[in-house]
Amino acid sequence: xxxxxxxxxxxxxxxxxxxxxxxxxxxxxxxxxxxxxxxxxxxxxxxxxxxxxxxxxxxxxxxxxxxxxxxxxxxxxxxxxxxxxxxxxxxxxxxxxxxxxxxxxxxxxxxxxxxxxxxxxxxxxxxxxxxxxxxxxxxxxxxxxxxxxxxxxxxxxxxxxxxxxxxxxxxxxxxxxxxxxxxxxxxxxxxxxxxxxxxxxxxxxxxxxxxxxxxxxxxxxxxxxxxxxxxxxxxxxxxxxxxxxxxxxxxxxxxxxxxxxxxxxxxxxxxxxxxxxxxxxxxxxxxxxxxxxxxxxxxxxxxxxxxxxxxxxxxxxxxxxxxxxxxxxxxxxxxxxxxxxxxxxxxxxxxxxxxxxxxxxxxxxxxxxxxxxxxxxxxxxxxxxxxxxxxxxxxxxxxxxxxxxxxxxxxxxxxxxxxxxxxxxxxxxxxxxxxxxxxxxxxxxxxxxxxxxxxxxxxxxxxxxxxxxxxxxxxxxxxxxxxxxxxxxxxxxxxxxxxxxxxxxxxxxxxxxxxxxxxxxxxxxxxxxxxxxxxxxxxxxxxxxxxxxxxxxxxxxxxxxxxxxxxxxxxxxxxxx
Amino acid sequence: xxxxxxxxxxxxxxxxxxxxxxxxxxxxxxxxxxxxxxxxxxxxxxxxxxxxxxxxxxxxxxxxxxxxxxxxxxxxxxxxxxxxxxxxxxxxxxxxxxxxxxxxxxxxxxxxxxxxxxxxxxxxxxxxxxxxxxxxxxxxxxxxxxxxxxxxxxxxxxxxxxxxxxxxxxxxxxxxxxxxxxxxxxxxxxxx
Numbered sequence: 001x002x003x004x005x006x007x008x009x010x011x012x013x014x015x016x017x018x019x020x021x022x023x024x025x026x027x028x029x030x031x032x033x034x035x036x037x038x039x040x041x042x043x044x045x046x047x048x049x050x051x052x053x054x055x056x057x058x059x060x061x062x063x064x065x066x067x068x069x070x071x072x073x074x075x076x077x078x079x080x081x082x083x084x085x086x087x088x089x090x091x092x093x094x095x096x097x098x099x100x101x102x103x104x105x106x107x108x109x110x111x112x113x114x115x116x117x118x119x120x121x122x123x124x125x126x127x128x129x130x131x132x133x134x135x136x137x138x139x140x141x142x143x144x145x146x147x148x149x150x151x152x153x154x155x156x157x158x159x160x161x162x163x164x165x166x167x168x169x170x171x172x173x174x175x176x177x178x179x180x181x182x183x184x185x186x187x188x189x190x191x192x193x194x195x196x197x198x199x200x201x202x203x204x205x206x207x208x209x210x211x212x213x214x215x216x217x218x219x220x221x222x223x224x225x226x227x228x229x230x231x232x233x234x235x236x237x238x239x240x241x242x243x244x245x246x247x248x249x250x251x252x253x254x255x256x257x258x259x260x261x262x263x264x265x266x267x268x269x270x271x272x273x274x275x276x277x278x279x280x281x282x283x284x285x286x287x288x289x290x291x292x293x294x295x296x297x298x299x300x301x302x303x304x305x306x307x308x309x310x311x312x313x314x315x316x317x318x319x320x321x322x323x324x325x326x327x328x329x330x331x332x333x334x335x336x337x338x339x340x341x342x343x344x345x346x347x348x349x350x351x352x353x354x355x356x357x358x359x360x361x362x363x364x365x366x367x368x369x370x371x372x373x374x375x376x377x378x379x380x381x382x383x384x385x386x387x388x389x390x391x392x393x394x395x396x397x398x399x400x401x402x403x404x405x406x407x408x409x410x411x412x413x414x415x416x417x418x419x420x421x422x423x424x425x426x427x428x429x430x431x432x433x434x435x436x437x438x439x440x441x442x443x444x445x446x447x448x449x450x451x452x453x454x455x456x457x458x459x460x461x462x463x464x465x466x467x468x469x470x471x472x473x474x475x476x477x478x479x480x481x482x483x484x485x486x487x488x489x490x491x492x493x494x495x496x497x498x499x500x501x502x503x504x505x506x507x508x509x510x511x512x513x514x515x516x517x518x519x520x521x522x523x524x525x526x527x528x529x530x531x532x533x534x535x536x537x538x539x540x541x542x543x544x545x546x547x548x549x550x551x552x553x554x555x556x557x558x559x560x561x562x563x564x565x566x567x568x569x570x571x572x573x574x575x576x577x
Numbered sequence: 578x579x580x581x582x583x584x585x586x587x588x589x590x591x592x593x594x595x596x597x598x599x600x601x602x603x604x605x606x607x608x609x610x611x612x613x614x615x616x617x618x619x620x621x622x623x624x625x626x627x628x629x630x631x632x633x634x635x636x637x638x639x640x641x642x643x644x645x646x647x648x649x650x651x652x653x654x655x656x657x658x659x660x661x662x663x664x665x666x667x668x669x670x671x672x673x674x675x676x677x678x679x680x681x682x683x684x685x686x687x688x689x690x691x692x693x694x695x696x697x698x699x700x701x702x703x704x705x706x707x708x709x710x711x712x713x714x715x716x717x718x719x720x721x722x723x724x725x726x727x728x729x730x731x732x733x734x735x736x737x738x739x740x741x742x743x744x745x746x747x748x749x750x751x752x753x754x755x756x757x758x759x760x761x762x763x764x765x766x767x768x769x
Contacts, residue, residue: 046614049612049613049614049615050615050617051614051615051616051617052617110752113752113753114752117612117747117750117752117753118747120612121609121612121743121744121747121750122744124608124609124630124743125609125740125743125744127617127630128605128608128609128629128630128736128739128740129740131619131628131629131630132627132628132733132736132737132740136628137626140621140628177744178744178745178747
């Protein structure tokens with residue numbers, strides 16, 4: 001059995017250890033996290049009936065019982081020196097041996113129990129005070145928040161600490177607990193703390209300061225008209241936009257139609273000029289392209305161009321007036337430019353003597369804008385004829401370019417004029433009287449247009465609602481034209497066109513219908529369809545006469561049959577009688 | 578054995594703050610008098626920037642909440658009054674068996690008086706002038722903030738007072754007689 005002094009010593013030692021444990025657990029976030037992350041220990045420190053979480057042993061009091069135990073709580077800040085925000089001092093002050101006031105304690109267990117009880121209460125007071133001091137707020141922030149702060153709390157355990165200076169002591173407050181009397185002396189616990197921490201710039205620290213990107217290009221949803229930053233290569237900041245004819249260089253401060261595409265002429269201009277900087281896709285003009293079409297691309301002009309054999313596919317041109325979002329030009333864009341088709345020349349206003357533009361002109365920057373001309377456009381050129389095989393082999397562009405649309409519109413209008421002219425006399429007379437739709441064309445051009453109409457590539461004729469004419473004059477005219485055409489066109493496209501034309505101008509079925517109606521109706525009155533009404537009066541009279549003759553014939557036949565039947569009955573009756 | 582009495586500093590509180598204030602004070606007192614094996618639990622006040630400690634005992638919490646509710650009920654019937662909540666620690670002694678039954682005597686060895694001055698929240702001054710009404714509302718907000726800050730400071734002083742008292746007065750505490758969390762019987766008294 002331990003002596004009372006040994007028990008006292010043990011109580012004091014355990015008390016000091018427990019006090020240090022309670023302070024560190026309430027002040028050092030690192031140890032707090034370590035204790036929370038670790039497994040729960042089945043054996044908690046139950047000394048003084050205060051179960052605390054297991055923490056890594058901060059330090060043990062290895063010195064004598066009477067040696068003080070000092071633990072400083074330090075506030076560490078980035079770039080600043082550590083500051084002592086709390087200093088806890090716990091020690092057992094031995095009584096003065098020669099003092100008469102030294103109490104005489106009975107050597108029984110009751111004193112130990114009282115000592116133990118008082119240490120228990122003192123420890124609870126220390127635990128409560130730890131939560132009332134200002135540093136506890138910082139501890140809570142550091143433990144609860146996952147954000148990095150520019151400060152931290154740490155501790156330092158000393159057996160002896162240099163006293164504070166007067167200036168430091170002036171900034172500190174002190175609280176001392178009532179001493180607990182033990183057989184070895186008085187347990188004294190005190191704390192010096194800073195009553196306010198507002199002087200310290202305690203804030204959340206950011207790992208990296210925010211950076212402002214000055215040359216942010218932006219997303220497609222951003223303002224497309226924002227100029228490119230100067231950090232891009234010079235060739236990007238000075239795009240080359242081509243007009244027709246190409247002139248000069250335009251800056252980025254352009255209207256909304258200044259946005260080029262990679263398939264535009266400006267990109268094609270510099271395609272074969274490898275040394276020249278390629279303009280970014282967003283710098284060329286879709287509107288400019290649209291501007292070119294009505295002036296440059298007409299059916300007459302297309303005939304002179306024959307570069308379709310060498311023409312490669314190009315992406316369709318957008319006819320939308322709104323600019324496309326800006327695209328960053330990089331190596332990928334340049335490589336795409338270089339991999340695209342070579343420029344194809346646009347035919348100049350066509351004349352028969354102008355043969356130069358009928359050959360592929362790779363120097364023409366606008367060749368790639370338009371799809372290759374149809375083979376029909378070359379047929380009228382007497383000096384240049386495409387073989388049927390070659391004309392078939394040309395590849396149409398994937399998309400339907402504006403020029404193609406425009407040329408087709410021309411064809412459509414021309415064809416409609418002709419169709420209207422071939423209709424009733426009223427309409428035909430209108431045409432003959434000069435009521436042209438505005439497309440002035442001579443007889444020679446009319447023939448060429450007809451050739452174009454017969455081309456298989458021209459799909460518009462099938463879209464028309466043909467006004468069926470059973471007029472023999474119109475059929476005769478069609479037949480003449482067909483014969484003329486068949487004589488002049490030997491290509492397969494022309495033959496198909498002829499066939500289509502014949503089908504269109506074929507005789508209607510109502511004549512057969514009229515015959516069937518006559519057989520069904522013995523009265524011989526044939527109904528006249530609405531289409532008959534459109535015919536001429538003379539034709540109608542002729543037909544009426546033919547009907548009358550038929551009627552008489554039928555009547556005569558029927559009358560003869562009746563007479564025969566009557567005779568047979570008489571004979572039979574006479575025979576019976 | 579004398580009875581130690583501690584009159585805590587008077588706190589001026591509004592009805593919504595009663596529960597938080599009483600919880601903080603009562604649990605702090607009982608934590609110092611629950612000398613059985615205790616696993617302390619930190620509790621942060623919702624209305625004040627104060628952390629106090631509770632004993633992790635559900636029965637104790639339940640009993641305290643019941644008494645607080647009882648007191649709040651009384652305050653609703655008697656508004657704008659000064660009142661006290663008393664927590665007393667006693668020991669049972671001398672069970673005298675008599676002809677009429679067992680007589681149980683309580684010897685109170687410690688009493689704590691929690692002094693509260695319950696005030697009603699000030700209504701905003703009615704004014705037909707919108708500007709004056711806005712100014713009045715701002716003043717009331719500032720007054721409320723200052724009053725709340727003063728209450729927090731006073732509550733902190735009360736807690737310090739408790740710590741000082743329990744550390745200075747230890748000899749009157751009777752010896753431990755059981756291993757329960759709350760080692761000594763107690764009672765919480767509220768006005769009736």
